Amino acid sequence: IAGFVLKVWKFLKKAWDIGVDDPRKVIHCLKVGMALTVVSLVYFTRPLYEGVGGNAMWAIMTVVVVFENTVGATISKSLNRVSGTTLAGFLAFGVHWVASQSGHKFEPVVIGASVFLLASAATFSRFIPSVKARFDYGALIFILTFSLVAVSGYRVEELFDLAHQRLSTIIIGTSLCVLVTMLICPIWAGQELNALISRNMDKLADSLDGCVEGYFDHHGELEDSDKQPGKNLIGYKCVLNSKTTEESMTNFARWEPAHGRFNFKHPWKQYLKIGASMRSCAYSIEALNNCVDSENQAPESIKKHLSNICLKVSSNSSCVIKELAKTIKTLKKSSSIDFLVEEMSSAVQDLQNEIKSLPNLLRPAELLLPKSKETEKTTSPIYLLEVIPVVILVSLLIETSSRIQDIVKT
Amino acid sequence: IAGFVLKVWKFLKKAWDIGVDDPRKVIHCLKVGMALTVVSLVYFTRPLYEGVGGNAMWAIMTVVVVFENTVGATISKSLNRVSGTTLAGFLAFGVHWVASQSGHKFEPVVIGASVFLLASAATFSRFIPSVKARFDYGALIFILTFSLVAVSGYRVEELFDLAHQRLSTIIIGTSLCVLVTMLICPIWAGQELNALISRNMDKLADSLDGCVEGYFDHHGELEDSDKQPGKNLIGYKCVLNSKTTEESMTNFARWEPAHGRFNFKHPWKQYLKIGASMRSCAYSIEALNNCVDSENQAPESIKKHLSNICLKVSSNSSCVIKELAKTIKTLKKSSSIDFLVEEMSSAVQDLQNEIKSLPNLLRPAELLLPKSKETEKTTSPIYLLEVIPVVILVSLLIETSSRIQDIVKT
Numbered sequence: 129i130a131g132f133v134l135k136v137w138k139f140l141k142k143a144w145d146i147g148v149d150d151p152r153k154v155i156h157c158l159k160v161g162m163a164l165t166v167v168s169l170v171y172f173t174r175p176l177y178e179g180v181g182g183n184a185m186w187a188i189m190t191v192v193v194v195f196e197n198t199v200g201a202t203i204s205k206s207l208n209r210v211s212g213t214t215l216a217g218f219l220a221f222g223v224h225w226v227a228s229q230s231g232h233k234f235e236p237v238v239i240g241a242s243v244f245l246l247a248s249a250a251t252f253s254r255f256i257p258s259v260k261a262r263f264d265y266g267a268l269i270f271i272l273t274f275s276l277v278a279v280s281g282y283r284v285e286e287l288f289d290l291a292h293q294r295l296s297t298i299i300i301g302t303s304l305c306v307l308v309t310m311l312i313c314p315i316w317a318g319q320e321l322n323a324l325i326s327r328n329m330d331k332l333a334d335s336l337d338g339c340v341e342g343y344f345d346h347h348g349e350l351e352d353s354d355k356q357p358g359k360n361l362i363g364y365k366c367v368l369n370s371k372t373t374e375e376s377m378t379n380f381a382r383w384e385p386a387h388g389r390f391n392f393k394h395p396w397k398q399y400l401k402i403g404a405s406m407r408s409c410a411y412s413i414e415a416l417n418n419c420v421d422s423e424n425q426a427p428e429s430i431k432k433h434l435s436n437i438c439l440k441v442s443s444n445s446s447c448v449i450k451e452l453a454k455t456i457k458t459l460k461k462s463s464s465i466d467f468l469v470e471e472m473s474s475a476v477q478d479l480q481n482e483i484k485s486l487p488n489l490l491r492p493a494e495l496l497l498p499k500s501k502e503t504e505k506t507t508s509p510i511y512l513l514e515v516i517p518v519v520i521l522v523s524l525l526i527e528t529s530s531r532i533q534d535i536v537k538t
Numbered sequence: 539i540a541g542f543v544l545k546v547w548k549f550l551k552k553a554w555d556i557g558v559d560d561p562r563k564v565i566h567c568l569k570v571g572m573a574l575t576v577v578s579l580v581y582f583t584r585p586l587y588e589g590v591g592g593n594a595m596w597a598i599m600t601v602v603v604v605f606e607n608t609v610g611a612t613i614s615k616s617l618n619r620v621s622g623t624t625l626a627g628f629l630a631f632g633v634h635w636v637a638s639q640s641g642h643k644f645e646p647v648v649i650g651a652s653v654f655l656l657a658s659a660a661t662f663s664r665f666i667p668s669v670k671a672r673f674d675y676g677a678l679i680f681i682l683t684f685s686l687v688a689v690s691g692y693r694v695e696e697l698f699d700l701a702h703q704r705l706s707t708i709i710i711g712t713s714l715c716v717l718v719t720m721l722i723c724p725i726w727a728g729q730e731l732n733a734l735i736s737r738n739m740d741k742l743a744d745s746l747d748g749c750v751e752g753y754f755d756h757h758g759e760l761e762d763s764d765k766q767p768g769k770n771l772i773g774y775k776c777v778l779n780s781k782t783t784e785e786s787m788t789n790f791a792r793w794e795p796a797h798g799r800f801n802f803k804h805p806w807k808q809y810l811k812i813g814a815s816m817r818s819c820a821y822s823i824e825a826l827n828n829c830v831d832s833e834n835q836a837p838e839s840i841k842k843h844l845s846n847i848c849l850k851v852s853s854n855s856s857c858v859i860k861e862l863a864k865t866i867k868t869l870k871k872s873s874s875i876d877f878l879v880e881e882m883s884s885a886v887q888d889l890q891n892e893i894k895s896l897p898n899l900l901r902p903a904e905l906l907l908p909k910s911k912e913t914e915k916t917t918s919p920i921y922l923l924e925v926i927p928v929v930i931l932v933s934l935l936i937e938t939s940s941r942i943q944d945i946v947k948t
Contacts (some may be wrong), residue, residue: 143666153665161658164681165650168689185686192657192682240575247602248571255563256553271574272602276595279578372782 153197155313160195163308167191167301186294190301195309200317200380202309206302207383208266213298216270217291219246220277239278247271261379317380321399322456324374328367328406329453333446335364335410341439367410374403402456444471563607565723570605573718577601577711596704600711605719610727610790612719615675616712617793622679623708627701629656630687649688657681671789727790731809732866734784738777738816739863743856745820751849777820784813812866854881 147154167187194209196202227238250267253259259267277291309315381396557564577597604619606612637648660677663669669677687701719725791806 139666142668143662146665147662154662157658157661157665160661160681161654164657164685165654168650168653168685185689188685188689189682192678192685240578243578244571244575247574248567251567251570252553252557252564255556255567256549258552268602271570272599275574275578275598275602279595279598369781371779 152313152315156197156315159308159312160191162312163191163195163304164188166308167304186297187301187304190298191305194302194305198315198317198320198377198380199306199309200377200382200384202305204262204380204383205265206306208263209269209298210295210302212266212269213273213295216273217277217295220274221288221291223278243275243278246274250274261375316384317377318384318396321374321377321381321396324370324377325399325402325406326453326457328370328403329449329456332364332367332406332410333449333453336449337443337446364410367406371403371407374400447471562723562725566607566725569718569722570601572722573601573605573714574598576718577714596707597711597714600708601715604712604715608725608727608730608787608790609719610787610792610794612715614672614790614793616716618673618676619679619708620705620712622676623683623705626680626683627687627705630684631698631701633688653685653688656684660684671785726794727787728794728806731784731787731791731806734780734787735809735812735816736863736867738780738813739859739866742777742816742820743859743863746859747853747856775820777816781813781817784810857881 190209194202194205196205223239223242227235227242230238250271254264254267273294277294378396378400600619604612604615606615633649633652637645637652640648660681664674664677683704687704788806788810
């Protein structure tokens with residue numbers, strides 16, 4: 129029993145932490161509760177009850193199913209639900225008319241066959257990626273409504289009334305949901321996406337800095353700095369795993385009306401490209417990190433010789449990334465970005481020259497055979513530093529500037 | 539109009555390709571259609587109609603919502619739906635009793651407050667990761683049923699009947715779904731997961747081979763081999779992006795009964811670990827690939843000197859990965875895996891020795907200053923090859939052997 133209580137306590141603790149960590153989640157829950165309570169009024173109040181009838185439960189159901197965390201998701205689900213219901217309703221009408229014309233005996237056959245065919249087709253359409261991304265929920269609702277209306281048409285004579293009631297309750301439910309999400313502490317998918325991307329960029333910059341610094345301080349102050357940089361270092365892991373989130377956010381953001389600093393035609397697709405380049409940047413940091421952690425380490429002398437220039441390259445690169453993050457956050461073209469990029473390129477050039485002169489430096493010191501291997505070890509992170517991320521950064525820059533031009537245009 | 543027709547044609551073409559590519563998807567669609575048609579019989583046939591009443595539509599709805607592609611997903615959703623409905627039903631009973639005791643005036647207040655509280659709490663629980671992974675759908679159904687029963691209790695006097703009918707129709711719907719998914723061409727999430735992992739391993743091995751080969755053949759037969767290896771090379775990208783799929787599959791696989799060669803207590807969680815190591819392996823291939831594509835290339839002489847040993851390392855490594863893939867596919871401990879790993883380690887050792895002797899080889903040839911930089915370039919992929927993937931492969935091996943031991947035990 130004590131174990132069980134402990135488990136429950138731990139669970140509650142975790143839930144509390146989540147709530148404290150992101151109070152908007154708590155607000156979202158309260159919003160759901162509110163919307164549901166409001167929609168219950170539809171059922172409690174007599175006049176409304178007479179209007180929409182026993183189908184008021186469809187309004188409740190709509191609120192429960194459609195209400196999502198972000199505005200974009202709610203709007204997209206609402207539109208899907210309404211359009212799916214409408215389309216399926218009309219089709220079911222047609223099928224029902226055909227069935228009633230074909231005589232009492234064939235009626236079940238016609239309806240059964242049409243349900244089978246349309247349900248299979250709609251299920252198949254959910255496997256097509258472009259449909260799945262946007263109309264997955266709509267297809268589901270289409271199947272549901274079609275089979276309900278078609279089958280219930282066999283019993284209920286007032287088919288038109290049924291469909292009309294269902295549609296009107298669904299519209300009441302969806303419009304309530306959309307109003308509540310948009311008016312009470314709205315959480316915009318676009319804003320979230322923007323924040324996610326710029327946060328990830330900052331993390332990337334911190335990881336890059338932390339990784340290179342960690343490499344050169346490895347023996348110096350290992351004991352002191354072991355805890356603090358560890359946090360920065362794992363920052364890039366978030367970047368690696370954020371692909372799915374980015375994609376769904378972009379999908380939802382397209383449904384949202386203009387809000388805050390974002391126009392209706394904000395180029396959301398550019399975020400996906402930026403995310404992709406960030407991910408490949410994160411891959412190279414991962415490789416770098418592996419070099420840092422590997423057992424064969426370069427001797428102190430070479431490290432010391434290269435540390436300044438390496439640190440310069442990494443700090444310049446991370447400066448550029450941070451500037452880009454700021455650019456994305458504020459949606460304004462940064463004036464200093466060109467200058468920073470130039471500084472970074474010149475630092476990379478310096479580093480390349482340094483490496484070219486390194487063998488000369490090594491030979492007189494007579495540490496050729498055993499150390500030359502280590503030299504390559506040292507330079508391996510540098511190469512990664514200079515070849516891969518620079519290419520990526522440049523492409524990032526090109527994309528960002530094109531994106532900024534898009535914003536300037538709209 | 540021609541453009542529209544072309545678009546529709548393209549869309550149909552794509553849909554056809556998907557169907558041809560994976561006929562099981564088509565079968566799944568037919569299964570959905572069949573289950574829906576069968577459940578419509580519940581409504582068509584009189585005797586059944588008398589039994590479960592106008593709530594037969596709940597059965598239809600259950601089939602539409604619960605039917606998923608894999609057996610595990612269907613079972614997990616069914617269990618979620620049934621338990622969510624039951625729990626919510628009992629709670630709603632309690633609330634309704636309290637409300638009816640508190641007098642006519644306070645009844646709406648009590649019900650409204652309880653809906654608000656419970657809906658908020660259940661929504662919040664969906665944010666907790668451990669709940670979200672397994673009971674996300676159950677929480678949704680809990681909110682839905684609770685508010686429906688609580689609110690409708692205000693009007694419908696026969697509350698017990700309503701709940702009982704709803705539950706029995708849902709059980710009819712879910713058991714039909716589970717039967718259809720399990721008996722007609724079942725698609726097991728566990729099997730899919732197994733196939734995915736071993737397919738990804740094969741892709742990884744091919745990419746590794748293709749990448750290293752591509753590097754050393756770069757200038758030789760670029761024109762001929764440009765198309766064919768490109769396909770192999772991008773194989774590792776699938777590995778990078780399969781995290782979400784793996785997680786949901788693992789989640790579903792745990793719900794599945796014993797099937798085929800998989801026991802009930804199959805260690806599905808090990809697959810996640812294997813997937814994670816495969817992903818870090820793919821990161822290093824990504825870094826390798828960037829080196830191959832970069833502009834600064836090593837001179838031919840050094841390349842030639844190293845090519846044999848590098849190719850040996852990569853082919854040995856990919857042999858080990860392929861052997862692992864086979865091990866996973868057959869679920870049998872491979873007899874040759876220890877031997878292959880030993881061979882790989884010795885090849886890596888050879889490569890390390892080769893690199894140590896490389897500077898000696900360079901000096902007499904008098905290509906020191908301009909080339910030494912290039913040497914490091916050449917060795918950079920080697921380092922990645924030897925340091926990172928070997929560590930990963932060893933950890934992979936340890937994990938796999940522990941997994942195999944688990945299988946042997948059960």
